[in-house]
Amino acid sequence: MAKRAALATACFAIFFCVLLSGCVARGPMISARSTELEQTPFFPQKRFQCGPAAMATVLVASGISTSAEALESSLYIPARRGSLQVEMLATPRGFSRLALPLPRNPASIIAELEAGRPVLVLHNYGLPFWPRWHYAVVVGYDPVDDVFVLRSGGKRRQLMRSRRFMIAWHYGGRWAMVVLRPGETAALDDxxxxxxxxxxxxxxxxxxxxxxxxxxxxxxxxxxxxxxxxxxxxxxxxxxxxxxxxxxxxxxxxxxxxxxxxxxxxxxxxxxxxxxxxxxxxxxxxxxxxxxxxxxxxxxxxxxxxxxxxxxxxxxxxxxxx
Amino acid sequence: MKISLWRKCSIAVLSVSMLNMGMMGAASAAIVDTSALIATDREADLVAIRTQLARADVRAQMEQMGVDAAAVEQRVARLNNHELHQLATDMRNAPAGGDALALIGAVFVVLLILELTGVIDIFKKR
Known part of the structure; x- marks a missing residue:
């Protein structure tokens, strides 16, 4: 009897996993061209400090002189062991830069990359009901291998299969932002x-x-x-x-x-x-x-x-x- | 006793007038901010009061959550009305990006569930 219950639970678990991954099925692939912004700087993160590290990456890429350490005091929340999206969007304004949240589709990420701007994304590497949030910066996409190139955590050039990227991004609410200089507009027409x-x-x-x-x-x-x-x-x-x-x-x-x-x-x-x-x-x-x-x-x-x-x-x- | 009542009253009046000072726009004359063209709230007075409350709330929550008191002022000052409302309601539960390392934990939990339900058999001694 117990065995049967366990089997039922297992079936349900597998069904659930399939169902979830179905939601983020890859969809039409977004770009034929390969892009990588190799000049994008890298700030390896300290424990829980991916917010300041990712923010420093996009700010410095947009011509601001700052560092992950310098941004900690304005982004990190000790009790949450992380940084909040609202403050991520508010920070660039203090550096004469515009923060723009992107439409929630991968095409907008690719469009910004092709316009020469790295894209800050929120990933969730846990499960929807057990989230593990992480900020990373997308600096490239390769359609041949179907991989995204990231500056993330301690890795200067992390390659991530687009399927895995999309699952983590989807569970993270498909949130992405770019930093614009005064005089720049976004790549997509919004x-x-x-x-x-x-x-x-x-x-x-x-x-x-x-x-x-x-x-x-x-x-x-x-x-x-x-x-x-x-x-x-x-x-x-x-x-x-x-x-x-x-x-x-x-x-x-x-x-x-x-x-x-x-x-x-x-x-x-x-x-x-x-x-x-x-x-x-x-x-x-x-x-x-x-x-x-x-x-x-x-x-x-x-x-x-x-x-x-x-x-x-x-x-x-x-x-x-x- | 009389003096203290008088003091209380004047403190109340002063604080209300200070709140009002804070609500005035930054632009000179009667030029309105471009954001006034985008905001759709018709009851701006109410919004202004709610914003004051949200600001105090966010300030308190940040200090509670261990943000350095010196940094709190600067961080709160950076936020616009909408952002203050968002934080005031959601600061404890909103996604807080921190670490990539927990992935291993997630995989472990999935494996553990599969193990316990008997789908896989990798943790037991043979």
Whole structure:
């Protein structure tokens, strides 16, 4: 009887394993070309320190001078014996770099490799219900042998069969990120996630870095209003008010409901001594229905424009602004 | 007694006003951050308060988890609202990448299960 129960359990275990590996069946192989970023540096990890080591690898590859040891104090959590994804994504911002999470498919990893950027991935070498998390950096892929090349743990050049890579990556939630310099955009065409990352970057970036980032977005996605707003705000912070006004106006042309662009344009017009033009921006607009931060800013801008318009006419140069 | 009540009140007022100071945007005038165009939360006031709470929560959890007190401030300051919320809710259970070595452990457990269920027979003496 006991034997039969054991047999049943075994069958179930095998069935379960097959089922799980079926989920990550290899799928169409992703690239015909062989790529390896041999110049990518290597930081052998200390115990539990794969997060700082992997982060140092991608940061140094992107031209930053740092080391795994230097990053430990900003990434390692002793009680968790590891580093968290949220902090991995937040770290590059402190180094004038943009962190971009990638779409959860292997094609995005290959595309980034082919664009010359190593890809930081989260692997799970345990089981879904007994996870063992590990960060590694993908630096190459060879379609002939079907292997990924990794900087991982203590190994400078670890070769991993793509099937094993995919299982570990799948169990790790298919999480991957790259580090972009200001002025670079991602290899794959995903405007939304880039602009989101860029908007987070803007809060800590210098105006020049922010400008380079959004200018690249404008070149890549000329139909995206948010890209123009970002570049406009960088121009504004750099003191180029006419250029800022033109970018905001372009964003409004693309999307007339873009309340952030409208507010920023109106404020820029006030600063350019064109308060009447600024007031005209708000005509017939229901500010109270906007989300709170936009509503508050718009009302403040409107009041400023009203106050300025009461005491002065628009300057002569205002004709040249939208 | 009176003084202490007065003190309590002024501390409360000051701390609320300090919280408000923290919520103001960095940009000058009324230029809004580009992130305001992307965020979809309509109740920003509520979000701001929740963010303050999340920040305090993350700070406390990090110290509890053994992060050096000097590093905690810098690490928390780096996070945006969304990241603070994520960490506040999930810091104890979110994946924490640490080591590759445990693979051997996983293989061992699988072998042990197979052994115990009688599928394989590698641990027993013959």
């Amino acid at each position: 405007a939304q996630s880039f602009l989101e990352a860029a908007a987070h970057f803007e809060k800590v970036a210098s105006p020049a870095d922010s400008h380079a980032t959004f200018a690249a977005a404008v070149r890549r996605w000329p139909g995206e209003p948010v890209a123009y707003v970002g570049r406009g705000t960088a121009e504004y912070r750099l003191g180029n008010l006419p250029a800022a006004a033109h970018d905001y106006a372009r964003a409004l042309q693309l999307d007339s409901a873009q309340a952030g662009a409208r507010n920023n344009l109106a404020q820029t017009l006030v600063d350019l001594r064109c308060p009447h033009r600024a007031l005209a921006m708000f005509e017939g607009r229901d500010l109270d229905s906007l989300p709170a931060p936009l509503r508050d800013a718009s009302i403040e801008t409107l009041r400023g424009a009203q106050a300025a318009a009461a005491v002065t006419d628009d300057a002569a140069h205002c004709e040249s602004f939208p």
